[in-house]
Amino acid sequence: MSLPPRVSPSSLRSSRWFGPDDLRSFGHRSRMMQLGYSEADFMGRPIIGILNTWSDLNSCHGHFPERVKDVKRGVLQAGGLPMEMPSLSVDESFTKPTSMLYRNMLAMEVEEMIRSHPLDGVVLMGGCDKTTPGLVMGAITAGVPMIFLPAGPMLRGHYAGKILGSGSDAWKYWDERRAGNITDEEWLGIQGGIARSVGTCMTMGTASTMTSLTEAMGLSLPGASSIPAADSGHQRMGADCGRRIVDMVWEGLTPDQIITPAAVQNAAIVAMATGCSTNAVVHLIAMARRAGIDLTLDDLDALGRNTPMICNVRPSGKDYLMEDFFYAGGLRALMAQLADKLDLSALTVTGQTLGEGIAGAEVYNDDVIRPLSNPVYAEGSLAVLRGNLCPDGAVIKPAACDPKYWVHEGPAMVFDSYPQMKAAVDDENLDVTPDHVMVLRNAGPLGGPGFPEWGMLPIPKALIKQGHRDMLRISDARMSGTSYGACVLHVAPESFVGGPLALLKNGDTVRLDLPNRRLDMLVDEAELIRRRDAWTPPEPRYTRGYGFLFQTHVTQADKGCDFDFLQQSFGRAADEPDI
Ligand code: FES
Ligand code: MG
Numbered sequence: 002m003s004l005p006p007r008v009s010p011s012s013l014r015s016s017r018w019f020g021p022d023d024l025r026s027f028g029h030r031s032r033m034m035q036l037g038y039s040e041a042d043f044m045g046r047p048i049i050g051i052l053n054t055w056s057d058l059n060s061c062h063g064h065f066p067e068r069v070k071d072v073k074r075g076v077l078q079a080g081g082l083p084m085e086m087p088s089l090s091v092d093e094s095f096t097k098p099t100s101m102l103y104r105n106m107l108a109m110e111v112e113e114m115i116r117s118h119p120l121d122g123v124v125l126m127g128g129c130d131k132t133t134p135g136l137v138m139g140a141i142t143a144g145v146p147m148i149f150l151p152a153g154p155m156l157r158g159h160y161a162g163k164i165l166g167s168g169s170d171a172w173k174y175w176d177e178r179r180a181g182n183i184t185d186e187e188w189l190g191i192q193g194g195i196a197r198s199v200g201t202c203m204t205m206g207t208a209s210t211m212t213s214l215t216e217a218m219g220l221s222l223p224g225a226s227s228i229p230a231a232d233s234g235h236q237r238m239g240a241d242c243g244r245r246i247v248d249m250v251w252e253g254l255t256p257d258q259i260i261t262p263a264a265v266q267n268a269a270i271v272a273m274a275t276g277c278s279t280n281a282v283v284h285l286i287a288m289a290r291r292a293g294i295d296l297t298l299d300d301l302d303a304l305g306r307n308t309p310m311i312c313n314v315r316p317s318g319k320d321y322l323m324e325d326f327f328y329a330g331g332l333r334a335l336m337a338q339l340a341d342k343l344d345l346s347a348l349t350v351t352g353q354t355l356g357e358g359i360a361g362a363e364v365y366n367d368d369v370i371r372p373l374s375n376p377v378y379a380e381g382s383l384a385v386l387r388g389n390l391c392p393d394g395a396v397i398k399p400a401a402c403d404p405k406y407w408v409h410e411g412p413a414m415v416f417d418s419y420p421q422m423k424a425a426v427d428d429e430n431l432d433v434t435p436d437h438v439m440v441l442r443n444a445g446p447l448g449g450p451g452f453p454e455w456g457m458l459p460i461p462k463a464l465i466k467q468g469h470r471d472m473l474r475i476s477d478a479r480m481s482g483t484s485y486g487a488c489v490l491h492v493a494p495e496s497f498v499g500g501p502l503a504l505l506k507n508g509d510t511v512r513l514d515l516p517n518r519r520l521d522m523l524v525d526e527a528e529l530i531r532r533r534d535a536w537t538p539p540e541p542r543y544t545r546g547y548g549f550l551f552q553t554h555v556t557q558a559d560k561g562c563d564f565d566f567l568q569q570s571f572g573r574a575a576d577e578p579d580i
Contacts, residue, residue: 004352007253010045014145018119019044029119038082047081047250049243050120052111052140054132056090061129061208062152064199064230071236072124072150075243081122081250083243086114091131093208101479102451102551104131104138104284105564111139112567116574120145122250124242128152128201130482133211134284137220141256141291142569146249148350149220150242151212153230154203154323160194161187167202168483169316170195172457180465200230203323205314206482210277211284213332217271218288219259219349223358227331229324245350254352260292263344267355269301270342273308273381274335276317278482279396279490282383283452287561293569298385298394298559302518305381310400311338311371316485317382317400321369329369333362338373386489388521389529390475390501390511393493394559395520397513398485403471406487407515411436411473412508413522417443419455426461433461435469438511442502443539444478445495446555446562450542456480456490473513475520477502477558489513489520491558497539498557504532 011020018029033043051072055065069085076083089107091100115123123143125136128151140147158165174191177183183191201208212226222242228235265285272281282301289296312335314321321329336343336359345356364370371377378400386395399407414437416422422441425431433439439458446452456478460469473487477495480488494500501522505511510523543549554564565571 004252004254006251008251013045013047013250014121015043015048015119016045043082047121047247048119049076049081049083049246049250050115050118050123051083051085051126052088052114052123052136053085053126054088054090054107054129054136055126056092058095059090059092059129060094060196061092061199061201062090062126065126065152068236068239069126071239072126072243075240076247079244079247081247084120086118088114088136091129091135093130098449099451099453100131101453101562102548104135105551105555105562105567106547107132107135108138108567111136112142115140115143115145122146122246124246125149126152128208128212130207130211130280133208133215134288137215137288138291138563141260141288142567144255144257146246146254147220147256148222148242148246148249149215150239151215151221151226152208153200153228153232153235154209155196155200156198156229156231157203157322157324158195158197160190164322165191165195166204166315166322166483167196168206168481169204169485172484176460176465176470179462198231202483204316204483205276205278205312205318205323206316207278207280208482209323210272210275210281210482213275214268214272214277214281214285216332217336218264218268219347219355220256222351223349224331224333227323227327229327249350249352252352254350257292259348259350260294261347262294264347265289265292265294265296266304267343267347269296269304270308270339271332271336273305273383274310274339275312276310276314276377276382276400279383279398280479280482282396283479283491283558283562286559287563290561290563290568301383302385305383308342308381309373309376310378310380310382311335311373311376313369313371313377316483317398318377325366325369329366330362330364333359334364335370337362338364338370384515384518386513386518386520388519390505390520390522391492392501393557395489395492397489397515399515401485402487406471406473406513408513409438409473410510410512411438413438413440413505413511415440415442415505415507419444422458426459429462429466431461431463433463435464435472437472439472439474440502440505440511441476441478442496444476445492445497446557447542447552448477448495448497450548450552452479452558452562454479454481454484456488457484457486458488475502475511493557493559495557499536499538501529503536504529
């Protein structure tokens with residue numbers, strides 16, 4: 002044990018349920034006995050909740066029914082009692098309109114299930130995009146000791162001698178199919194080969210970005226996020242999480258001791274160095290704010306300017322996938338390259354510092370994990386824009402787009418809805434040039450609704466046939482972490498609530514100036530005022546249910562899209578009733 006024990010058996014949180022000689026506690030003990038446990042199983046032992054985001058429809062978490070057994074084995078060995086608790090399985094592949102609508106629902110569920118049950122510590126089992134921030138946000142607020150167990154990436158995709166990357170190659174080959182270059186048989190082969198094992202997307206998409214930065218924040222065991230789901234090391238890591246969380250309970254090692262401003266900055270630096278998903282911005286801000294740390298878009302842009310992108314994993318990197326990253330040394334080796342930039346004194350779930358966690362880490366392939374002297378891209382992977390189109394910010398991934406778009410001026414082609422845009426891009430006679438700037442609005446947190454991943458707007462067929470594969474695109478949507486291209490995203494405030502994007506018209510000149518971090522429409526102020534006066538807000542998307550709660554309380558992209566009433570600064574929950 003790394004830290005001295007601070008918690009005695011009688012002061013365990015669960016002993017409030019099981020300890021007293023009263024009628025309520027009699028009921029609790031009796032129901033534990035109904036479950037088949039003797040008092041020796043649960044009295045005076047850490048009760049460990051295992052929050053398992055498995056479902057039959059979560060293809061990335063298909064190994065969790067097995068993996069949870071490894072976690073339980075570890076908990077039992079260390080003298081705790083494991084209690085598996087199914088948690089909202091926010092899967093990325095099937096959830097409509099978008100999984101982002103439900104991240105906060107998972108966070109609420111996690112917080113309340115921990116608060117209301119006799120749990121002394123928790124292992125959070127997640128990985129598919131929104132599950133990581135959802136689990137972590139809820140557990141931060143609940144405040145009991147926690148370890149995040151990342152699902153681990155899938156093995157590399159494979160078809161007909163070609164390596165396939167999640168998402169990225171789906172987009173790429175879809176464009177080729179639309180251009181008539183791929184047969185039905187080849188398409189079926191790609192379909193079966195692109196996701197051929199359990200685990201999360203194996204590009205540096207949102208899943209691997211989020212599990213990596215969660216590890217960098219100190220919330221996972223060292224190296225955990227890089228282990229492929231199908232590797233037996235992943236089973237061993239599961240048992241390690243189980244053993245470690247029991248010790249964390251005795252040590253009283255709560256998340257507030259781990260998630261400090263330094264830890265959040267470490268996470269942000271690692272995100273930039275990995276070529277992270279743009280979604281990282283929204284989730285990292287939301288997670289930090291749950292810990293009472295006001296991370297801003299400008300903080301992230303400043304860190305981005307000073308952090309070279311050294312992880313050559315697609316889509317921002319060119320050649321490799323997460324399996325290669327693991328063989329090259331994984332996140333520990335990447336963080337060792339960044340040692341001079343990170344705060345190595347930050348505490349982690351191990352009870353040791355981040356520096357101790359990466360001690361001895363080596364890079365085994367310096368084309369995958371580059372030295373700072375030979376980065377994939379000299380600055381970090383994300384840049385934050387401001388301007389009269391996005392006064393509260395917008396995000397772009399310069400490393401993933403053709404540099405010729407870094408400074409670009411062109412006429413806007415504006416779409417008010419996804420179906421309208423889709424009809425246009427499929428029209429082979431669409432009057433569009435490579436200089437056009439495609440714009441999709443009403444696709445933000447309220448407009449989407451739920452902030453869907455529509456931001457990699459498809460290149461119009463008319464341009465695809467001419468051989469074009471990139472163009473400047475702007476939206477108030479997000480995009481998948483596996484996407485790429487000259488896509489400006491997260492425009493805030495969104496058009497649905499009257500952000501300036503709502504005022505843009507077809508043919509207006511739009512100017513992107515990435516070196517100066519500007520995004521503007523070249524329309525004079527008097528005209529913009531006229532357009533604003535004529536603008537009427539659209540009807541709300543929901544009049545009942547969870548969607549209504551979401552639209553009433555969700556914050557904008559630059560604030561992390563948490564619900565206002567869940568933010569740490571909002572107030573406090575009632576004290577846990579002693580009944
Ligand atoms: Fe689950 Fe990509 S679909 S991580
Ligand atoms: Mg994704």
